[in-house]
Structure formats: C-alpha cells, structure tokens
Amino acid sequence: MKKKHIRNFLILTTLTAIGMHSINKAISITSPMKNLLKKENGNFYNWRYGNIYYTKNGKGSPLLLIHDLNPASSDYEWHKIIKHLAKKHTVYTLDLLGCGQSDKPNITYSNFLYVQLITDFINHVIRTTTDVITTGESSSFTLMACNMESDCFGKIIVINPSDLSELCKTPNKQKNALKYLIDSPIIGTFLYNMLYCRKNIENKFYNEFYSSKHMVSATAIDYFYESAHLEQSNGKYLLSSIISNYTNINIIHALKKIKNDIYLIGSIEMEGMQYIIDSYISYNPAIDSSFITGAKYLPQLETADKLLQIITDLL
Numbered sequence: 001m002k003k004k005h006i007r008n009f010l011i012l013t014t015l016t017a018i019g020m021h022s023i024n025k026a027i028s029i030t031s032p033m034k035n036l037l038k039k040e041n042g043n044f045y046n047w048r049y050g051n052i053y054y055t056k057n058g059k060g061s062p063l064l065l066i067h068d069l070n071p072a073s074s075d076y077e078w079h080k081i082i083k084h085l086a087k088k089h090t091v092y093t094l095d096l097l098g099c100g101q102s103d104k105p106n107i108t109y110s111n112f113l114y115v116q117l118i119t120d121f122i123n124h125v126i127r128t129t130t131d132v133i134t135t136g137e138s139s140s141f142t143l144m145a146c147n148m149e150s151d152c153f154g155k156i157i158v159i160n161p162s163d164l165s166e167l168c169k170t171p172n173k174q175k176n177a178l179k180y181l182i183d184s185p186i187i188g189t190f191l192y193n194m195l196y197c198r199k200n201i202e203n204k205f206y207n208e209f210y211s212s213k214h215m216v217s218a219t220a221i222d223y224f225y226e227s228a229h230l231e232q233s234n235g236k237y238l239l240s241s242i243i244s245n246y247t248n249i250n251i252i253h254a255l256k257k258i259k260n261d262i263y264l265i266g267s268i269e270m271e272g273m274q275y276i277i278d279s280y281i282s283y284n285p286a287i288d289s290s291f292i293t294g295a296k297y298l299p300q301l302e303t304a305d306k307l308l309q310i311i312t313d314l315l
Helices: 002-030 111-126 136-148 173-183 187-195 198-209 218-233 236-243 252-257 273-283 304-314
Strands: 042-047 050-057 061-066 089-094 130-135 153-159 262-267 288-292
Touching: 042 111, 050 111, 061 111, 089 111, 111 130, 111 136, 130 136, 136 153, 136 252, 153 304, 173 187, 173 236, 187 218, 187 236, 198 218, 252 273, 262 273, 262 304, 273 288, 288 304
Parallel strands: 061 089, 061 130, 130 153, 153 262, 262 288
Antiparallel strands: 042 050, 050 089
C-alpha cells in the first residue's frame, strides 16, 4: 500500500513539474511576441556583469534617466518626456541590469552592484559630469553612487524616493530561503511568472502606479509585461534579491555627506510621501523638494506634462 502511495506521489509530482515547465515555456515564447521594447536607436554598453541597453538622444548638457528598480521596468518609463528634455540636453536612458533589454544574469543583485553600474556608465559612456533623474527604488543606489564619486554627478532629481526605514532592512535566513526558492529552475520560474502575470501587473498600475485608473493604458501594461519576461523570465533573479533585501542599504550617512544639489519630487497621492521627504531633509537640510498632484508612483507616465514643468525649472 505504501509503495502505491509513493508511486502516485511521484507521478503527481512529475506531472506537476511538467505542467509548470510547459507554462513557463509558453510564457517565454509568447511574452515578447509584440517586440515592443526593441528600438532602432539603442546601443549596448559591454559592462563587466552583462550587456547594458541604453539610448542617447539630443544635444546639450548630459542628463541620465534611471528607471525604477523592478524586473518589469525599463526605459519605457521615460518615453513621454525624452523628446522634450532632448531639446536642451543629451539624454541618456538605460535598462538596469536584470531589467528590460539588458542582460539578466543569475547573480545576487546588490545595492553596490548598481552603484558600480551607474558610476561605470557615466565614466565610460557619458564621460563627463552628468545630471541624473532617478525614480523610486533606484534612488538609494543613485545617492550612494553620488556619495562615492561625487565628481560624476551634477544635480540629482529623485521622484518618489524610497523610505529610509525600509532601506535599513537586511537579509535573514527566512528571506534567503525565499530567494533560493525563486532562483530555482522550474518552481521559482513558475512562481515568478505568476507574480508577474499580466493581471497582476495591471493591478499594480491601477492600485500603486497610477492615481487615476482611466489613465492606465493597455500599451503600458504590455511594455511592463514584456520587460518582465524577456530572457526566459530571468528577471526572477533580480526579484529574489529585492525581496531578500540585498538591494537595500542604509543611506543616511551618505545623505548627510552629499554636497551635490538634490531635489526630491513627491506625489501627493502617495501615502506617507510627505513624511519620507521630510526625513531626507532632516538629514540634509540643503535638499529641496516639491510635490506633484494627480499622480502616484510613476508621474513620468501618468502626468508627464506636470512633471516636465517641475524638471525644466530645476534643470
């Protein structure tokens, strides 16, 4: 009787694994079919940890746009404001390692990894002091990079900066176990694909990214969905590092030391954003701030014109 149970369990396990693998394969094949992220004017920076996709537009003082740290994110976040900014600036965008059209290696993604990426990109590609606009979870490593190599940076504009208290959270045994599970070949990929299914991305737009649901476009969701699943959903390695707190770092000491001009732009509709911005200013009173209405996490997509007006005044 026991042998029969064991045999049935093994059969069920095998069928389940085959089913998950089939779903993973189907998503890998179908998700990039629209080929939305592919652009003719893109280039690749051959960085030490992988190829980094970037674009360059316009003429004038250099300006680097850094999207949110999220496996579904890419330089698409900036597409509504690039042309305007390119009238007076040489505008660079990049897809962070683990995102968009950049490589998605099986590594642990740390905050310092992205510090290195940003400083190397400025030193090797832009090759001069650069103003930077960064958003959300990418704010911490941008500010850390500025602290470490201040000569690379001019002004820094941060849209909806990360909560300083959240950045202090560190990896632990439970988080590492979850990272191991998501990094695993079949089950981990399946879990990632379920987390980043089109419906969940759509819910993110409705509940977190945008303030007005009617402003959410199917095209934006398509871009985020495609970005999340390029390279056979290897964005899971970035996700596992994010949820395990490897991309976190306590930036308070750095924040106190930075002498560069820092401007924070917060969305009024983002719960707690006033407190977050006040906490940054408490550690560095030289920081300036302003608020934007009618938007949540991604005003560069939802209320691009309002954001452009603020950015233009700051630059």
